[in-house]
Amino acid sequence: MAEKKESENANNVIKAKLGEINLDKLTQKKVDLIERNLDEITDGDRLILRKIVQQRALKIYWGTAITGRPHIAYFLPILKLRDFLEAGCEVTVMFADIHGFLDNLKAPISKIESRYTYYKKLITTMLGRSLRNGTGLGGIRFIKGSDFELTPKYTFDVYRMASYTTERDCKRAGADVVKQSENALLSSMLYPNMQALDEEYLGVDAQFGGSDQRKIFMHAKTFLPKLGYKKRIHLMNPMMPGLNSEKMSSSDEMSKIDMLDTKQQISKKIGKCFCEEGNTDTGVLTIFEYILFNYFGSVKVSGVEYSTFEMLKDEFGKKVIHPGDLKSACSYYVNEMVAPVRDVMMEETEMIEAAYGKISRQ
Amino acid sequence: MAEKKESENANNVIKAKLGEINLDKLTQKKVDLIERNLDEITDGDRLILRKIVQQRALKIYWGTAITGRPHIAYFLPILKLRDFLEAGCEVTVMFADIHGFLDNLKAPISKIESRYTYYKKLITTMLGRSLRNGTGLGGIRFIKGSDFELTPKYTFDVYRMASYTTERDCKRAGADVVKQSENALLSSMLYPNMQALDEEYLGVDAQFGGSDQRKIFMHAKTFLPKLGYKKRIHLMNPMMPGLNSEKMSSSDEMSKIDMLDTKQQISKKIGKCFCEEGNTDTGVLTIFEYILFNYFGSVKVSGVEYSTFEMLKDEFGKKVIHPGDLKSACSYYVNEMVAPVRDVMMEETEMIEAAYGKISRQ
Numbered sequence: 001m002a003e004k005k006e007s008e009n010a011n012n013v014i015k016a017k018l019g020e021i022n023l024d025k026l027t028q029k030k031v032d033l034i035e036r037n038l039d040e041i042t043d044g045d046r047l048i049l050r051k052i053v054q055q056r057a058l059k060i061y062w063g064t065a066i067t068g069r070p071h072i073a074y075f076l077p078i079l080k081l082r083d084f085l086e087a088g089c090e091v092t093v094m095f096a097d098i099h100g101f102l103d104n105l106k107a108p109i110s111k112i113e114s115r116y117t118y119y120k121k122l123i124t125t126m127l128g129r130s131l132r133n134g135t136g137l138g139g140i141r142f143i144k145g146s147d148f149e150l151t152p153k154y155t156f157d158v159y160r161m162a163s164y165t166t167e168r169d170c171k172r173a174g175a176d177v178v179k180q181s182e183n184a185l186l187s188s189m190l191y192p193n194m195q196a197l198d199e200e201y202l203g204v205d206a207q208f209g210g211s212d213q214r215k216i217f218m219h220a221k222t223f224l225p226k227l228g229y230k231k232r233i234h235l236m237n238p239m240m241p242g243l244n245s246e247k248m249s250s251s252d253e254m255s256k257i258d259m260l261d262t263k264q265q266i267s268k269k270i271g272k273c274f275c276e277e278g279n280t281d282t283g284v285l286t287i288f289e290y291i292l293f294n295y296f297g298s299v300k301v302s303g304v305e306y307s308t309f310e311m312l313k314d315e316f317g318k319k320v321i322h323p324g325d326l327k328s329a330c331s332y333y334v335n336e337m338v339a340p341v342r343d344v345m346m347e348e349t350e351m352i353e354a355a356y357g358k359i360s361r362q
Numbered sequence: 363m364a365e366k367k368e369s370e371n372a373n374n375v376i377k378a379k380l381g382e383i384n385l386d387k388l389t390q391k392k393v394d395l396i397e398r399n400l401d402e403i404t405d406g407d408r409l410i411l412r413k414i415v416q417q418r419a420l421k422i423y424w425g426t427a428i429t430g431r432p433h434i435a436y437f438l439p440i441l442k443l444r445d446f447l448e449a450g451c452e453v454t455v456m457f458a459d460i461h462g463f464l465d466n467l468k469a470p471i472s473k474i475e476s477r478y479t480y481y482k483k484l485i486t487t488m489l490g491r492s493l494r495n496g497t498g499l500g501g502i503r504f505i506k507g508s509d510f511e512l513t514p515k516y517t518f519d520v521y522r523m524a525s526y527t528t529e530r531d532c533k534r535a536g537a538d539v540v541k542q543s544e545n546a547l548l549s550s551m552l553y554p555n556m557q558a559l560d561e562e563y564l565g566v567d568a569q570f571g572g573s574d575q576r577k578i579f580m581h582a583k584t585f586l587p588k589l590g591y592k593k594r595i596h597l598m599n600p601m602m603p604g605l606n607s608e609k610m611s612s613s614d615e616m617s618k619i620d621m622l623d624t625k626q627q628i629s630k631k632i633g634k635c636f637c638e639e640g641n642t643d644t645g646v647l648t649i650f651e652y653i654l655f656n657y658f659g660s661v662k663v664s665g666v667e668y669s670t671f672e673m674l675k676d677e678f679g680k681k682v683i684h685p686g687d688l689k690s691a692c693s694y695y696v697n698e699m700v701a702p703v704r705d706v707m708m709e710e711t712e713m714i715e716a717a718y719g720k721i722s723r724q
Contacts, residue, residue, distance in 0.1 A: 146518075158517075162548040184528060186527050186528065186552070
């Protein structure tokens with residue numbers, strides 16, 4: 001009880017401090033860009049973020065474990081990276097190759113190199129195609145986990161951290177990210193500790209990721225200080241649901257639209273979505289909400305332009321828009337977004353097949 | 363049932379093969395030296411061992427985790443190392459500094475270096491004092507765990523091995539060696555995997571250790587081949603019981619005789635041992651059995667010379683020897699064995715205090 005009160009008091013102090021900060025116009029614009037569309041950022045983190053952005057470029061990293069083929073939900077973090085770059089941040093994109101096989105061998109060790117090549121090309125292309133307003137890829141650094149995660153200093157820290165964290169700590173931290181089982185592989189328990197250490201070794205102020213990363217982020221906040229390292233800011237993106245299921249998953253073919261899908265495949269998958277007249281609980285609206293409005297700014301359905309998702313949702317709810325028209329607009333925009341990336345990727349079928357084997361084109 | 367029969371058949375094949383090997387006199391002598399006084403060595407290992415010794419020097423390693431101050435039971439492995447050296451083996455003594463803190467921080471990270479210095483000096487002195495017949499320390503190599511356990515290649519193998527081994531595998535393997543708890547530290551689960559990998563990285567044919575290591579040894583035999591490495595021979599020493607408890611433990615002062623104990627402290631500890639007239643179940647006889655006969659060849663009690671432990675035990679059981687006389691002979695020989703080591707160590711009190719703080723001399 002006393003503890004709860006104490007923590008409430010601490011939060012009030014932070015809130016008060018946040019209110020006291022007056023940002024100049026440019027800094028405010030940067031902060032707004034960094035924070036917009038996020039699912040969560042704590043007041044404490046908001047405070048530190050403002051203090052840094054007042055003084056210099058925020059250093060932020062996004063890691064993506066190399067596993068299955070990325071799908072269109074990857075545009076969510078990509079569009080946040082665009083925000084970060086436009087806000088003048090120093091952005092590190094980390095291709096977590098070792099994490100890829102630590103998580104239940106989702107990337108088998110023999111495939112690591114070819115999947116890394118695929119991920120790097122794909123993410124770079126997606127991001128490059130998303131940038132606007134003359135923002136280029138100059139503010140970005142790409143790095144591979146194995147570039148620094150095998151050094152003696154890092155390795156020693158893995159052992160140090162292992163001597164502070166119990167099996168329960170590590171399982172709890174990985175619960176929403178790493179494949180869980182009653183008798184877990186040791187690798188899955190190393191995963192969260194390494195993701196925490198990455199923050200220190202990448203020399204960043206903040207880590208960005210989906211809100212499924214929350215437990216790993218809290219784990220990092222708890223244990224990095226025990227090793228004498230500072231805790232980082234954590235910026236959490238909302239999670240995009242799958243087309244017909246809870247999560248857009250690389251392993252469930254019909255729940256996701258792959259970045260290599262043809263125009264026909266995209267139409268087919270969106271066509272099969274549950275989408276009832278006037279019922280706004282549909283994966284088709286989800287794609288508009290999470291990605292298309294953010295990517296295109298506004299969209300046209302049956303010749304009518306919508307500048308916000310709420311307007312579109314409202315009209316669909318009122319049965320002004322027919323499901324068939326919503327689906328065909330959705331397919332059109334998704335293809336518009338995917339096509340330039342797909343075109344670049346499909347020039348290198350050998351690379352794709354090395355990483356994932358032959359892909360289906362129908 | 364079918365499986366059990368299969369494994370029985372395989373064992374019979376190995377036994378038959380063992381019987382077929384004819385060793386020349388010198389090789390037989392070497393094999394006898396290597397195998398004598400051991401608690402366990404499987405038939406499969408005995409077969410491989412003979413094949414190697416027929417051709418070249420057997421490469422064998424003994425690792426000792428750097429933790430508390432070594433006590434007289436360390437003479438058990440030391441006397442086996444003497445056998446190995448006399449049999450012409452290439453012996454590696456590994457000071458497992460990283461393992462020392464992986465096991466529940468038994469060596470705190472800040473103490474690693476100073477405890478390593480202490481262990482190296484102590485073990486080298488104990489071994490040097492034990493050698494006979496002109497055998498020198500030339501055939502021996504000393505290495506520290508951190509010398510090779512932090513390299514990128516080794517580290518990558520730690521992650522590979524973690525992706526094959528479950529939490530249950532790792533806890534089971536460490537059960538008799540590493541501190542156990544329901545919610546184990548992650549470090550304690552890394553311990554057995556690293557001990558297995560050490561066999562590969564030290565380039566040895568065999569690992570030697572107490573029979574408390576059996577589960578780790580079996581773990582190594584199971585998982586090294588999954589990484590593409592060959593399984594090793596395992597030679598297991600008997601475990602010496604504590605003076606008044608189950609295990610001679612560094613953390614229970616009265617259960618052990620420390621290598622730095624004074625003559626008076628040795629007498630006092632042995633004096634306090636439970637030792638009833640005619641009752642052979644006493645820690646005093648244990649010291650004779652496990653160490654003194656092996657170290658001195660024969661011992662005198664009350665002016666009578668005994669050339670085997672069985673003779674001594676028999677006479678004590680028949681009440682021919684009085685407990686007081688047994689204790690005083692035991693104290694005398696233990697001090698004879700400890701004194702030259704203690705004298706060398708006590709020349710460097712600074713080194714001792716850096717590693718373990720001030721020590722009690724009474």
